[in-house]
Amino acid sequence: TRPLPRVRTFLQGEGRDIRHLTLSPPSTTAARNLAIRESLGEIVLFLDDDVLFQTDLIRHHLENYEDPSIGAVNGRIMYDGAEKNDEPWAARLTRSGAYLRNFTTNRRCEAPTLYGCNMSIRRKVLQEVGDFDLNYWGNFLWEETDYALQIRRKGYRIQYDPRAEVFHVMVKQGGSRDPAPGSYLESTVFNDWYFFFKYISKVYWPCLLYRQKRVWWNYGRLNRMNLGPLFRELYRAWKKSTSPS
Known part of the structure:
Protein backbone atom coordinates (compact mmCIF):
# COMPACT_ATOMS: atom_id res chain seq x y z
CA THR A 1 0.00 0.00 0.00
CA ARG A 2 2.92 2.40 0.53
CA PRO A 3 3.50 3.17 -3.18
CA LEU A 4 -0.20 3.83 -3.77
CA PRO A 5 0.02 7.67 -3.55
CA ARG A 6 2.78 7.65 -6.18
CA VAL A 7 0.70 5.39 -8.42
CA ARG A 8 -2.31 7.67 -8.05
CA THR A 9 -0.23 10.75 -8.87
CA PHE A 10 1.18 9.05 -11.97
CA LEU A 11 -2.24 7.91 -13.23
CA GLN A 12 -3.78 11.33 -12.74
CA GLY A 13 -0.85 13.16 -14.35
CA GLU A 14 -1.21 15.71 -17.09
CA GLY A 15 -2.41 14.31 -20.40
CA ARG A 16 -3.56 10.96 -18.99
CA ASP A 17 -7.23 10.16 -19.43
CA ILE A 18 -7.22 7.75 -16.49
CA ARG A 19 -9.34 7.69 -13.35
CA HIS A 20 -8.20 5.94 -10.18
CA LEU A 21 -11.15 4.72 -8.09
CA VAL A 169 2.59 -12.64 -10.07
CA MET A 170 0.07 -13.86 -7.45
CA VAL A 171 1.10 -11.47 -4.68
CA LYS A 172 0.14 -12.88 -1.27
CA GLN A 173 -1.07 -9.59 0.20
CA GLY A 174 -3.42 -6.77 -0.71
CA GLY A 175 -6.37 -6.78 -3.06
CA SER A 176 -9.60 -7.98 -1.46
CA ARG A 177 -7.92 -10.46 0.89
CA ASP A 178 -9.15 -10.65 4.48
CA PRO A 179 -6.17 -11.14 6.84
CA ALA A 180 -8.33 -12.64 9.62
CA PRO A 181 -7.30 -16.23 10.52
CA GLY A 182 -9.64 -18.75 8.97
CA SER A 183 -11.45 -16.29 6.70
CA TYR A 184 -10.00 -17.86 3.55
CA LEU A 185 -11.34 -21.28 4.54
CA GLU A 186 -14.71 -19.86 5.63
CA SER A 187 -15.14 -18.04 2.33
CA THR A 188 -14.08 -21.18 0.46
CA VAL A 189 -16.91 -23.12 2.07
CA PHE A 190 -19.44 -20.37 1.38
CA ASN A 191 -18.39 -19.68 -2.21
CA ASP A 192 -18.10 -23.35 -3.18
CA TRP A 193 -21.49 -24.23 -1.79
CA TYR A 194 -23.20 -21.06 -2.99
CA PHE A 195 -22.13 -21.85 -6.55
CA PHE A 196 -23.13 -25.51 -6.18
CA PHE A 197 -26.55 -24.67 -4.75
CA LYS A 198 -27.15 -22.33 -7.70
CA TYR A 199 -25.89 -24.45 -10.58
CA ILE A 200 -24.94 -28.04 -9.70
CA SER A 201 -27.41 -30.90 -9.28
CA LYS A 202 -27.72 -32.13 -5.70
CA VAL A 203 -26.75 -35.58 -6.97
CA TYR A 204 -23.18 -34.24 -7.09
CA TRP A 205 -23.10 -32.41 -3.74
CA PRO A 206 -21.26 -35.33 -2.06
CA CYS A 207 -18.47 -34.73 -4.60
CA LEU A 208 -17.96 -31.25 -3.18
CA LEU A 209 -17.92 -32.58 0.38
CA TYR A 210 -15.16 -34.96 -0.65
CA ARG A 211 -13.17 -32.20 -2.38
CA GLN A 212 -13.51 -29.96 0.66
CA LYS A 213 -12.29 -32.48 3.23
CA ARG A 214 -8.89 -30.80 3.51
CA VAL A 215 -10.56 -27.40 4.03
CA TRP A 216 -12.58 -28.73 6.96
CA TRP A 217 -9.59 -30.56 8.42
CA ASN A 218 -7.30 -27.53 8.23
CA TYR A 219 -9.97 -25.28 9.70
CA GLY A 220 -10.50 -27.73 12.55
CA ARG A 221 -6.80 -27.72 13.36
CA LEU A 222 -6.73 -23.92 13.25
CA ASN A 223 -9.78 -23.52 15.51
CA ARG A 224 -9.41 -26.45 17.92
CA MET A 225 -11.99 -28.49 16.04
CA ASN A 226 -14.61 -25.75 16.29
CA LEU A 227 -16.33 -26.25 12.93
CA GLY A 228 -19.34 -24.12 13.80
CA PRO A 229 -18.35 -21.18 11.57
CA LEU A 230 -18.02 -23.49 8.56
CA PHE A 231 -21.47 -24.98 9.14
CA ARG A 232 -22.84 -21.44 9.43
CA GLU A 233 -21.24 -20.50 6.10
CA LEU A 234 -22.71 -23.61 4.47
CA TYR A 235 -26.18 -22.76 5.81
CA ARG A 236 -25.79 -19.12 4.78
CA ALA A 237 -24.82 -20.22 1.26
CA TRP A 238 -28.00 -22.28 1.02
CA LYS A 239 -30.16 -19.41 2.30
CA LYS A 240 -28.58 -16.92 -0.12
CA SER A 241 -28.98 -19.29 -3.06
CA THR A 242 -32.69 -19.74 -2.37
CA SER A 243 -33.44 -16.06 -1.68
CA PRO A 244 -34.98 -13.95 -4.45
CA SER A 245 -32.28 -11.92 -6.22
Whole structure:
Protein backbone atom coordinates (compact mmCIF):
# COMPACT_ATOMS: atom_id res chain seq x y z
CA THR A 1 0.00 0.00 0.00
CA ARG A 2 2.92 2.40 0.53
CA PRO A 3 3.50 3.17 -3.18
CA LEU A 4 -0.20 3.83 -3.77
CA PRO A 5 0.02 7.67 -3.55
CA ARG A 6 2.78 7.65 -6.18
CA VAL A 7 0.70 5.39 -8.42
CA ARG A 8 -2.31 7.67 -8.05
CA THR A 9 -0.23 10.75 -8.87
CA PHE A 10 1.18 9.05 -11.97
CA LEU A 11 -2.24 7.91 -13.23
CA GLN A 12 -3.78 11.33 -12.74
CA GLY A 13 -0.85 13.16 -14.35
CA GLU A 14 -1.21 15.71 -17.09
CA GLY A 15 -2.41 14.31 -20.40
CA ARG A 16 -3.56 10.96 -18.99
CA ASP A 17 -7.23 10.16 -19.43
CA ILE A 18 -7.22 7.75 -16.49
CA ARG A 19 -9.34 7.69 -13.35
CA HIS A 20 -8.20 5.94 -10.18
CA LEU A 21 -11.15 4.72 -8.09
CA THR A 22 -11.09 3.24 -4.61
CA LEU A 23 -13.62 1.09 -2.81
CA SER A 24 -14.14 0.34 0.88
CA PRO A 25 -14.45 -2.33 2.09
CA PRO A 26 -12.48 -4.19 -0.61
CA SER A 27 -14.61 -6.46 -2.77
CA THR A 28 -13.74 -8.02 -6.12
CA THR A 29 -17.33 -8.19 -7.36
CA ALA A 30 -18.24 -4.71 -6.10
CA ALA A 31 -15.11 -3.33 -7.78
CA ARG A 32 -16.09 -4.96 -11.07
CA ASN A 33 -19.58 -3.46 -10.84
CA LEU A 34 -18.13 -0.03 -10.06
CA ALA A 35 -15.77 -0.26 -13.04
CA ILE A 36 -18.65 -1.19 -15.34
CA ARG A 37 -20.70 1.82 -14.20
CA GLU A 38 -17.81 4.29 -14.42
CA SER A 39 -16.20 3.13 -17.68
CA LEU A 40 -17.27 4.29 -21.15
CA GLY A 41 -15.92 1.84 -23.72
CA GLU A 42 -17.84 -0.83 -25.61
CA ILE A 43 -15.42 -3.45 -24.28
CA VAL A 44 -14.49 -3.63 -20.59
CA LEU A 45 -11.14 -5.26 -19.75
CA PHE A 46 -10.64 -6.68 -16.26
CA LEU A 47 -7.08 -7.20 -14.99
CA ASP A 48 -5.76 -8.03 -11.53
CA ASP A 49 -3.39 -5.53 -9.95
CA ASP A 50 -0.57 -8.09 -9.88
CA VAL A 51 -0.32 -8.99 -13.58
CA LEU A 52 2.40 -8.03 -16.08
CA PHE A 53 1.71 -7.71 -19.80
CA GLN A 54 2.96 -6.39 -23.14
CA THR A 55 1.64 -3.37 -25.03
CA ASP A 56 -0.35 -5.53 -27.49
CA LEU A 57 -2.63 -7.04 -24.83
CA ILE A 58 -5.60 -4.75 -25.51
CA ARG A 59 -5.32 -5.15 -29.28
CA HIS A 60 -5.44 -8.94 -29.01
CA HIS A 61 -8.52 -8.78 -26.80
CA LEU A 62 -10.30 -6.39 -29.16
CA GLU A 63 -9.61 -8.35 -32.35
CA ASN A 64 -11.85 -11.17 -31.12
CA TYR A 65 -14.90 -8.92 -30.94
CA GLU A 66 -15.11 -8.63 -34.71
CA ASP A 67 -17.27 -11.75 -34.32
CA PRO A 68 -20.62 -10.55 -32.89
CA SER A 69 -21.32 -13.96 -31.33
CA ILE A 70 -18.41 -13.52 -28.91
CA GLY A 71 -19.52 -11.95 -25.65
CA ALA A 72 -16.31 -12.29 -23.66
CA VAL A 73 -12.62 -13.05 -24.13
CA ASN A 74 -10.09 -14.69 -21.85
CA GLY A 75 -6.37 -14.37 -22.44
CA ARG A 76 -3.50 -16.63 -21.52
CA ILE A 77 -2.43 -16.56 -17.86
CA MET A 78 1.16 -17.54 -17.10
CA TYR A 79 2.62 -17.82 -13.59
CA ASP A 80 5.64 -19.31 -11.86
CA GLY A 81 5.83 -23.00 -12.75
CA ALA A 82 3.24 -22.81 -15.54
CA GLU A 83 4.09 -24.37 -18.90
CA LYS A 84 2.61 -23.65 -22.29
CA ASN A 85 1.05 -26.64 -24.05
CA ASP A 86 -0.87 -27.65 -27.17
CA GLU A 87 -3.98 -29.10 -25.53
CA PRO A 88 -7.15 -28.20 -27.50
CA TRP A 89 -8.99 -26.79 -24.46
CA ALA A 90 -8.52 -23.87 -22.04
CA ALA A 91 -11.00 -24.84 -19.33
CA ARG A 92 -13.50 -27.55 -18.46
CA LEU A 93 -16.46 -27.44 -16.09
CA THR A 94 -18.07 -30.82 -15.50
CA ARG A 95 -21.61 -31.65 -14.41
CA SER A 96 -20.24 -32.58 -10.98
CA GLY A 97 -18.73 -29.11 -10.58
CA ALA A 98 -15.13 -30.09 -11.21
CA TYR A 99 -13.29 -27.12 -12.70
CA LEU A 100 -10.14 -27.75 -14.74
CA ARG A 101 -8.06 -24.78 -15.91
CA ASN A 102 -5.62 -24.77 -18.80
CA PHE A 103 -5.33 -21.07 -19.61
CA THR A 104 -1.74 -21.67 -20.75
CA THR A 105 -2.56 -23.57 -23.94
CA ASN A 106 -1.29 -22.33 -27.30
CA ARG A 107 -4.58 -23.24 -28.98
CA ARG A 108 -7.20 -20.56 -29.58
CA CYS A 109 -10.51 -22.14 -28.58
CA GLU A 110 -13.91 -21.57 -27.06
CA ALA A 111 -14.05 -21.76 -23.25
CA PRO A 112 -16.94 -22.52 -20.88
CA THR A 113 -15.80 -20.05 -18.24
CA LEU A 114 -13.63 -17.03 -17.45
CA TYR A 115 -10.52 -16.36 -15.38
CA GLY A 116 -10.93 -12.95 -13.77
CA CYS A 117 -7.33 -11.70 -13.79
CA ASN A 118 -7.30 -11.35 -17.62
CA MET A 119 -10.76 -11.18 -19.14
CA SER A 120 -12.80 -8.74 -21.20
CA ILE A 121 -16.55 -8.54 -21.73
CA ARG A 122 -18.67 -6.73 -24.29
CA ARG A 123 -20.64 -3.88 -22.69
CA LYS A 124 -23.82 -5.01 -24.41
CA VAL A 125 -23.41 -8.36 -22.65
CA LEU A 126 -22.71 -6.71 -19.30
CA GLN A 127 -25.94 -4.74 -19.68
CA GLU A 128 -27.92 -7.87 -20.55
CA VAL A 129 -26.50 -10.02 -17.75
CA GLY A 130 -26.38 -7.34 -15.05
CA ASP A 131 -24.13 -6.99 -12.03
CA PHE A 132 -21.61 -9.48 -10.74
CA ASP A 133 -23.03 -11.36 -7.75
CA LEU A 134 -22.15 -9.54 -4.51
CA ASN A 135 -22.79 -12.61 -2.37
CA TYR A 136 -19.37 -14.04 -3.15
CA TRP A 137 -16.81 -12.87 -0.60
CA GLY A 138 -13.31 -13.38 0.81
CA ASN A 139 -11.37 -15.28 -1.85
CA PHE A 140 -14.26 -14.75 -4.32
CA LEU A 141 -13.97 -18.25 -5.76
CA TRP A 142 -16.44 -18.92 -8.59
CA GLU A 143 -17.53 -15.29 -9.08
CA GLU A 144 -16.30 -15.07 -12.68
CA THR A 145 -17.45 -18.62 -13.44
CA ASP A 146 -20.93 -17.69 -12.23
CA TYR A 147 -20.89 -14.69 -14.57
CA ALA A 148 -19.58 -16.78 -17.46
CA LEU A 149 -22.47 -19.21 -17.13
CA GLN A 150 -24.91 -16.32 -17.34
CA ILE A 151 -23.14 -14.99 -20.45
CA ARG A 152 -23.51 -18.36 -22.15
CA ARG A 153 -27.16 -18.62 -21.12
CA LYS A 154 -27.72 -15.40 -23.06
CA GLY A 155 -26.43 -17.19 -26.16
CA TYR A 156 -22.96 -15.63 -26.33
CA ARG A 157 -19.65 -17.45 -26.75
CA ILE A 158 -16.53 -17.05 -24.63
CA GLN A 159 -13.30 -17.01 -26.63
CA TYR A 160 -9.86 -17.94 -25.31
CA ASP A 161 -7.00 -16.22 -27.15
CA PRO A 162 -3.43 -17.10 -26.09
CA ARG A 163 -2.03 -13.97 -27.77
CA ALA A 164 -3.64 -11.83 -25.05
CA GLU A 165 -1.13 -12.97 -22.45
CA VAL A 166 -0.37 -11.82 -18.91
CA PHE A 167 2.00 -13.05 -16.24
CA HIS A 168 0.19 -13.42 -12.92
CA VAL A 169 2.59 -12.64 -10.07
CA MET A 170 0.07 -13.86 -7.45
CA VAL A 171 1.10 -11.47 -4.68
CA LYS A 172 0.14 -12.88 -1.27
CA GLN A 173 -1.07 -9.59 0.20
CA GLY A 174 -3.42 -6.77 -0.71
CA GLY A 175 -6.37 -6.78 -3.06
CA SER A 176 -9.60 -7.98 -1.46
CA ARG A 177 -7.92 -10.46 0.89
CA ASP A 178 -9.15 -10.65 4.48
CA PRO A 179 -6.17 -11.14 6.84
CA ALA A 180 -8.33 -12.64 9.62
CA PRO A 181 -7.30 -16.23 10.52
CA GLY A 182 -9.64 -18.75 8.97
CA SER A 183 -11.45 -16.29 6.70
CA TYR A 184 -10.00 -17.86 3.55
CA LEU A 185 -11.34 -21.28 4.54
CA GLU A 186 -14.71 -19.86 5.63
CA SER A 187 -15.14 -18.04 2.33
CA THR A 188 -14.08 -21.18 0.46
CA VAL A 189 -16.91 -23.12 2.07
CA PHE A 190 -19.44 -20.37 1.38
CA ASN A 191 -18.39 -19.68 -2.21
CA ASP A 192 -18.10 -23.35 -3.18
CA TRP A 193 -21.49 -24.23 -1.79
CA TYR A 194 -23.20 -21.06 -2.99
CA PHE A 195 -22.13 -21.85 -6.55
CA PHE A 196 -23.13 -25.51 -6.18
CA PHE A 197 -26.55 -24.67 -4.75
CA LYS A 198 -27.15 -22.33 -7.70
CA TYR A 199 -25.89 -24.45 -10.58
CA ILE A 200 -24.94 -28.04 -9.70
CA SER A 201 -27.41 -30.90 -9.28
CA LYS A 202 -27.72 -32.13 -5.70
CA VAL A 203 -26.75 -35.58 -6.97
CA TYR A 204 -23.18 -34.24 -7.09
CA TRP A 205 -23.10 -32.41 -3.74
CA PRO A 206 -21.26 -35.33 -2.06
CA CYS A 207 -18.47 -34.73 -4.60
CA LEU A 208 -17.96 -31.25 -3.18
CA LEU A 209 -17.92 -32.58 0.38
CA TYR A 210 -15.16 -34.96 -0.65
CA ARG A 211 -13.17 -32.20 -2.38
CA GLN A 212 -13.51 -29.96 0.66
CA LYS A 213 -12.29 -32.48 3.23
CA ARG A 214 -8.89 -30.80 3.51
CA VAL A 215 -10.56 -27.40 4.03
CA TRP A 216 -12.58 -28.73 6.96
CA TRP A 217 -9.59 -30.56 8.42
CA ASN A 218 -7.30 -27.53 8.23
CA TYR A 219 -9.97 -25.28 9.70
CA GLY A 220 -10.50 -27.73 12.55
CA ARG A 221 -6.80 -27.72 13.36
CA LEU A 222 -6.73 -23.92 13.25
CA ASN A 223 -9.78 -23.52 15.51
CA ARG A 224 -9.41 -26.45 17.92
CA MET A 225 -11.99 -28.49 16.04
CA ASN A 226 -14.61 -25.75 16.29
CA LEU A 227 -16.33 -26.25 12.93
CA GLY A 228 -19.34 -24.12 13.80
CA PRO A 229 -18.35 -21.18 11.57
CA LEU A 230 -18.02 -23.49 8.56
CA PHE A 231 -21.47 -24.98 9.14
CA ARG A 232 -22.84 -21.44 9.43
CA GLU A 233 -21.24 -20.50 6.10
CA LEU A 234 -22.71 -23.61 4.47
CA TYR A 235 -26.18 -22.76 5.81
CA ARG A 236 -25.79 -19.12 4.78
CA ALA A 237 -24.82 -20.22 1.26
CA TRP A 238 -28.00 -22.28 1.02
CA LYS A 239 -30.16 -19.41 2.30
CA LYS A 240 -28.58 -16.92 -0.12
CA SER A 241 -28.98 -19.29 -3.06
CA THR A 242 -32.69 -19.74 -2.37
CA SER A 243 -33.44 -16.06 -1.68
CA PRO A 244 -34.98 -13.95 -4.45
CA SER A 245 -32.28 -11.92 -6.22
